[in-house]
Amino acid sequence: MRGGPRDRLLEAAKRLTYSEGPGIGVDALLKEAQVARRSLYEHFGGKDGLLLEVIRQAATEDAEWMRATLEAGGRDPRKRLLGVFDALDRVVTQPGFRGCRYLGADLGLADAGHPIHQATSAYRRRVRAMVQHELVELGHPWPRRAAEQLQLLIEGVLATGAASTVAHPGRVARALAEAVLDQAG
Known part of the structure; x- marks a missing residue:
């Protein structure tokens, strides 16, 4: 170190x-x-300040990962969004994957007023905004609702990847994401 x-x-x-x-x-x-x-x-x-800074730094890194993952899908918003699930599947099937850092922090800190909860919520809003932007570009009729659905799937992949016997949760979630995207017609 x-x-x-x-x-x-x-x-x-x-x-x-x-x-x-x-x-x-x-x-x-x-x-x-x-x-x-x-x-x-x-x-x-103190420890709380250290944990908060860890979450803030991780959120910056993870938002950049999300941006780069979306960009890797080219110009097609559908391909960009589905690529997130492909990338997540690769992440959660790696040895040593322990789940979502943000969910772990939220569950591990029971005090609802803890500043970490504000930071994890801010990160989730940032991800949802990126997803919603792609849905608007796709012409989805309900981009806000669809962004919430896709975010639920994203978080589900991360939770399932750490605690389930589903071999490839990203692939399963991708199929569900396709149904959400198909609403765009």
């Missing part, structure tokens, strides 16, 4: 909260990052 204490804390927290969940102890984070407790408080104000 390289970098200064802040970077090492972020790297350790990103890895450990994904593999162990947001309930990971401060001592384990400090040990993994090889930093003193003081560094955690100086850079993040």
Whole structure:
């Protein structure tokens, strides 16, 4: 692990909260990052600030992944959207896949007022806006509703990929997404 204490804390927290969940102890984070407790408080104000920054950084990276995945589908909005499910299937079938970081954070932090819930909600709104944009381009008659349906499928792939015996949840969800897109006529 390289970098200064802040970077090492972020790297350790990103890895450990994904593999162990947001309930990971401060001592384990400090040990993994090889930093003193003081560094955690100086850079993040505590564990909650560190977890929030992990979610913010992950959301930026994941939104970029979504944008790049959509762009890989060329100009056809239908192909772009269906390509998301193909890409998700590749992600969730990789060894070590542990599910959706955002769902894990939401479920692991029961306090509804925790700032992480605001960050995970903001990320979901961002994804839904990208999907809705594609649906508008497709000429879908109900882009908002269809975006909600596709987002549910996206999140379902991520949850199912971590906790189910479905071999290729992205493929299953893709077939359902085709039915949503077919409403565009």
